[in-house]
Amino acid sequence: MTNKLWLLVFVIRAGALIWGCVEELDPGSNRNPMVWFIRAPDDGEVIFSNAANFEWVATDWDDDLGMGSTFIQLEPFTVTWYDVAADSEVIFEHPEGWVRHYGDNIYQVLDLPDTTFYFSVKVIDGRGADSTIVSRFFVRYDADFPVMDSVKCPPFKPPNPTFCHTYKIYAHDVARTPRAATPHDSLEYSYRFVRPAPLGVTESEPEWSTEHWQFEACVDGQSNPGEYKFRCKVRDRAGNTAPEFVCKFEIIKP
Ligand SMILES: [Ca+2]
Ligand SMILES: [Ca+2]
Numbered sequence: 001m002t003n004k005l006w007l008l009v010f011v012i013r014a015g016a017l018i019w020g021c022v023e024e025l026d027p028g029s030n031r032n033p034m035v036w037f038i039r040a041p042d043d044g045e046v047i048f049s050n051a052a053n054f055e056w057v058a059t060d061w062d063d064d065l066g067m068g069s070t071f072i073q074l075e076p077f078t079v080t081w082y083d084v085a086a087d088s089e090v091i092f093e094h095p096e097g098w099v100r101h102y103g104d105n106i107y108q109v110l111d112l113p114d115t116t117f118y119f120s121v122k123v124i125d126g127r128g129a130d131s132t133i134v135s136r137f138f139v140r141y142d143a144d145f146p147v148m149d150s151v152k153c154p155p156f157k158p159p160n161p162t163f164c165h166t167y168k169i170y171a172h173d174v175a176r177t178p179r180a181a182t183p184h185d186s187l188e189y190s191y192r193f194v195r196p197a198p199l200g201v202t203e204s205e206p207e208w209s210t211e212h213w214q215f216e217a218c219v220d221g222q223s224n225p226g227e228y229k230f231r232c233k234v235r236d237r238a239g240n241t242a243p244e245f246v247c248k249f250e251i252i253k254p
Contacts (some may be wrong), residue, residue: 081239
């Protein structure tokens, strides 16, 4: 009995050893992990927020991620920039180099300055094979709506009941830094020209266009007296919309 028991123990130990050796000596069959973002800025995307969120999926055909590890990296890890509104220098700092990441496959970076960033995730499996993915994005933080400088409107009491007038909207954008502000040529406008009933509205709808900074309206006040309103809006590329501006004129019934 005793000999048979020893033989059984020997066989089990030898089998475990051989199995272990096979596991250790066959790294050639090990495949690299597969990693991809399911949430991140698209490559080269401009984000108008100062926060970026990342989420990724990691998997491996060999099912050996359990003993592996994950690292993240943000480059540049430190940026000194000038905050115009606060009139002071601000230093953005993130831990340098590859940082071990634990827990869920999510990460958020806050208070990003306006510059180009590379966020990388490196997943290493239990046998040392790794894969890295990178998200490159541009931060242009803009939470401020454009400033409407002036709108060229006709006088409230037009000298003639029948006339044409070209409305012109003058605006410029502001943001945390000048580079984040929308260039003048890229601002978009929307207007509605509201005429007395039954004429109704001549409109761009909300339909936004860089062309809509001017609009020509012709008025036949003799046939259609009453109140005419011009309502207009301007927005920047971040989608911030200035409060609507309204001007009106009135043509009295003859
Ligand atoms: Ca593997
Ligand atoms: Ca803006």
